[in-house]
Amino acid sequence: xxxxxxxxxxxxxxxxxxxxxxxxxxxxxxxxxxxxxxxxxxxxxxxxxxxxxxxxxxxxxxxxxxxxxxxxxxxxxxxxxxxxxxxxxxxxxxxxxxxxxxxxxxxxxxxxxxxxxxxxxxxxxxxxxxxxxxxxxxxxxxxxxxxxxxxxxxxxxxxxxxxxxxxxxx
Amino acid sequence: xxxxxxxxxxxxxxxxxxxxxxxxxxxxxxxxxxxxxxxxxxxxxxxxxxxxxxxxxxxxxxxxxxxxxxxxxxxxxxxxxxxxxxxxxxxxxxxxxxxxxxxxxxxxxxxxxxxxxxxxxxxxxxxxxxxxxxxxxxxxxxxxxxxxxxxxxxxxxxxxxxxxxxxxxxxxxxxxxxxxxxxxxxxxxxxxxxxxxxxxxxxxxxxxxxxxxxxxxxxxxxxxxxxxxxxxxxxxxxxxxxxxxxxxxxxxxxxxxxxxxxxxxxxxxxxxxxxxxxxxxxxxxxxxxxxxxxxxxxxxxxxxxxxxxxxxxxxxxxxxxxxxxxxxxxxxxxxxxxxxxxxxxxxxxxxxxxxxxxxxxxxxxxxxxxxxxxxxxxxxxxxxxxxxxxxxxxxxxxxxxxxxxxxxxxxxxxxxxxxxxxxxxxxxxxxxxxxxxxxxxxxxxxxxxxxxxxxxxxxxxxxxxxxxxxxxxxxxxxxxxxxxxxxxxxxxxxxxxxxxxxxxxxxxxxxxxxxxxxxxxxxxxxxxxxxxxxxxxxxxxxxxxxxxxxxxxxxxx
Numbered sequence: 001x002x003x004x005x006x007x008x009x010x011x012x013x014x015x016x017x018x019x020x021x022x023x024x025x026x027x028x029x030x031x032x033x034x035x036x037x038x039x040x041x042x043x044x045x046x047x048x049x050x051x052x053x054x055x056x057x058x059x060x061x062x063x064x065x066x067x068x069x070x071x072x073x074x075x076x077x078x079x080x081x082x083x084x085x086x087x088x089x090x091x092x093x094x095x096x097x098x099x100x101x102x103x104x105x106x107x108x109x110x111x112x113x114x115x116x117x118x119x120x121x122x123x124x125x126x127x128x129x130x131x132x133x134x135x136x137x138x139x140x141x142x143x144x145x146x147x148x149x150x151x152x153x154x155x156x157x158x159x160x161x162x163x164x165x166x167x168x169x170x
Numbered sequence: 171x172x173x174x175x176x177x178x179x180x181x182x183x184x185x186x187x188x189x190x191x192x193x194x195x196x197x198x199x200x201x202x203x204x205x206x207x208x209x210x211x212x213x214x215x216x217x218x219x220x221x222x223x224x225x226x227x228x229x230x231x232x233x234x235x236x237x238x239x240x241x242x243x244x245x246x247x248x249x250x251x252x253x254x255x256x257x258x259x260x261x262x263x264x265x266x267x268x269x270x271x272x273x274x275x276x277x278x279x280x281x282x283x284x285x286x287x288x289x290x291x292x293x294x295x296x297x298x299x300x301x302x303x304x305x306x307x308x309x310x311x312x313x314x315x316x317x318x319x320x321x322x323x324x325x326x327x328x329x330x331x332x333x334x335x336x337x338x339x340x341x342x343x344x345x346x347x348x349x350x351x352x353x354x355x356x357x358x359x360x361x362x363x364x365x366x367x368x369x370x371x372x373x374x375x376x377x378x379x380x381x382x383x384x385x386x387x388x389x390x391x392x393x394x395x396x397x398x399x400x401x402x403x404x405x406x407x408x409x410x411x412x413x414x415x416x417x418x419x420x421x422x423x424x425x426x427x428x429x430x431x432x433x434x435x436x437x438x439x440x441x442x443x444x445x446x447x448x449x450x451x452x453x454x455x456x457x458x459x460x461x462x463x464x465x466x467x468x469x470x471x472x473x474x475x476x477x478x479x480x481x482x483x484x485x486x487x488x489x490x491x492x493x494x495x496x497x498x499x500x501x502x503x504x505x506x507x508x509x510x511x512x513x514x515x516x517x518x519x520x521x522x523x524x525x526x527x528x529x530x531x532x533x534x535x536x537x538x539x540x541x542x543x544x545x546x547x548x549x550x551x552x553x554x555x556x557x558x559x560x561x562x563x564x565x566x567x568x569x570x571x572x573x574x575x576x577x578x579x580x581x582x583x584x585x586x587x588x589x590x591x592x593x594x595x596x597x598x599x600x601x602x603x604x605x606x607x608x609x610x611x612x613x614x615x616x617x618x619x620x621x622x623x624x625x626x627x628x629x630x631x632x633x634x635x636x637x638x639x640x641x642x643x644x645x646x647x648x649x650x651x652x653x654x655x656x657x658x659x660x661x662x663x664x665x666x667x668x669x670x671x672x673x674x675x676x677x678x679x680x681x682x683x684x685x686x687x688x689x690x691x692x693x694x695x696x697x698x699x700x701x702x703x704x705x706x707x708x709x710x711x712x713x714x715x716x717x718x719x720x721x722x723x724x725x726x727x
Binding site for chain 2: 047048049050051052053054055056057058059060061062065066067077079080091092094095096097098099100104120126127129130131132133134150151153
């Protein structure tokens with residue numbers, strides 16, 4: 001039988017965290033509580049690039065940095081749409097990617113949610129009016145949450161995810 | 171390189187021969203014109219009408235016969251095909267003009283051979299293999315058939331685009347088109363056959379948080395027998411998007427070419443327009459631009475360095491690089507208000523002044539950065555398992571560099587020394603040349619080391635620039651026209667982005683952009699991956715891919 005007190009008093013083996021950000025920590029703990037409640041302790045996100053300029057992907061992968069380390073809040077980025085609760089789409093939807101976007105969405109089990117991250121994913125952004133794009137993600141998928149920005153910062157993306165989780169719980 | 175064996179040899183001043191990348195002590199413009207004239211006279215017996223461009227580029231119109239005779243000679247002389255693009259109704263010539271753009275070691279100028287074309291023309295891809303993608307691109311964009319081309323597949327227009335649709339034709343007004351529903355046409359990959367050969371199709375949607383593209387591996391057991399890539403899933407129509415817009419409205423379009431090359435592409439675009447209009451960027455703005463360019467190089471390389479270590483599954487070693495990179499993003503934001511330095515560059519200079527105080531803070535941060543970076547690198551060098559995975563993996567052979575126009579750190583890790591900042595200096599690099607960084611092995615380890623060294627070089631260059639940045643205006647003062655009203659003309663400009671040589675050609679007519687051609691380093695460098703992976707095992711592919719750090723967005727446009 002493990003004494004639960006050992007979890008509290010044992011010293012950490014990781015290095016001391018030098019860049020604490022109170023705003024992020026507050027957002028994170030709220031998010032964690034919501035994820036625990038609404039998604040049963042883990043929110044699985046599949047990122048999909050439908051035609052971005054790659055900056056939003058960079059910011060999404062930055063969420064895994066020690067500065068943010070969002071796995072602490074119950075969020076994980078998964079490799080397969082089959083494992084995902086949320087499809088996090090970046091970029092305007094190009095004609096060349098439209099089919100792959102649909103197939104990825106169809107591969108997800110229900111209930112499923114879609115977030116559009118970045119100005120171009122929200123409404124086509126700078127590519128609006130180009131022959132090569134259909135427009136924002138909502139032209140092809142039901143979008144539950146939009147996160148504007150060129151690109152949105154990691155914290156803004158996290159806030160957007162939080163907003164979605166709250167919305168999903170009704 | 172055998173450029174010293176030609177007729178223009180006599181023009182080169184006594185002393186050293188035209189060695190790779192040497193500086194030419196006489197007026198280089200005169201030399202380049204004479205060199206090209208002599209070469210064409212030698213080949214065809216006719217004297218060409220060479221026009222000097224606005225940014226040290228030379229336009230050489232050739233008749234069809236002369237052109238066909240000249241191409242093999244250019245190859246013999248060591249000319250490197252750095253771009254090939256088409257312009258419809260160029261100046262007063264109706265129809266299509268093809269620009270075959272070359273560089274030659276020893277010349278800082280660029281040679282653009284112009285050839286008129288109708289709906290059908292001939293391919294040069296058997297002489298210059300890198301012409302293949304360009305010709306397919308022109309075929310898609312303008313509908314010009316290269317009748318004897320060995321590869322006539324579509325390039326950036328995938329199956330969703332109707333046959334006969336060519337977006338860059340002037341007759342097409344940008345707007346929605348009817349996509350083909352359930353296309354019957356399929357893309358033909360090269361078939362590898364033999365006992366035990368099987369295919370692994372990967373993409374366009376990959377497993378990580380990365381951009382889309384398709385890789386078709388042919389494999390025997392674990393080693394890769396062949397790799398064919400298919401890109402352009404992210405084709406967003408950048409070039410057409412710029413057409414008809416005022417140059418001042420197109421800086422954000424240049425920034426959207428590739429997110430992590432925001433500054434490089436904005437500077438390249440602005441430089442081309444500034445050259446067209448004869449705008450002199452004030453010294454302070456030149457310094458600030460160079461600081462931002464080098465900052466972008468550092469954070470981009472940091473992503474590669476950490477990515478390479480991530481791809482061999484060594485998080486403890488990756489983390490210091492990731493932490494430093496995030497700190498750099500925050501420095502970018504403090505300096506320009508944007509983590510990607512969006513909106514920092516503008517026509518004539520920089521958009522917002524960066525205060526001396528902000529610069530001192532950056533210089534102060536870089537001191538900490540350099541010492542932390544050095545200790546992270548020391549740890550890497552002490553890890554024998556890491557060196558074992560990096561060394562001899564994904565070798566890029568030097569002989570591919572010229573035929574494919576491979577540039578940037580990946581070429582410098584394979585024995586090339588070419589660097590746009592040194593070989594076609596622009597802005598402040600004329601006065602503050604960076605160190606040339608070269609390795610020869612061409613493997614993942616060399617790429618890691620070249621990038622690591624470039625991070626330190628760029629950091630010390632920034633520190634040097636911060637000390638000497640002059641006071642003064644940050645935007646050029648122009649007389650005679652408003653900066654939002656650029657006079658007509660065209661110019662070519664190149665920058666050394668983190669990934670290598672980015673080339674922009676801008677043609678302004680009637681105050682608006684008539685044609686904007688962009689070719690990023692990734693467009694050329696992608697073609698190297700098909701060679702670098704051969705004989706390597708499939709599990710090393712992500713590592714090799716990361717070490718080459720290719721932009722999908724910058725290629726697909």
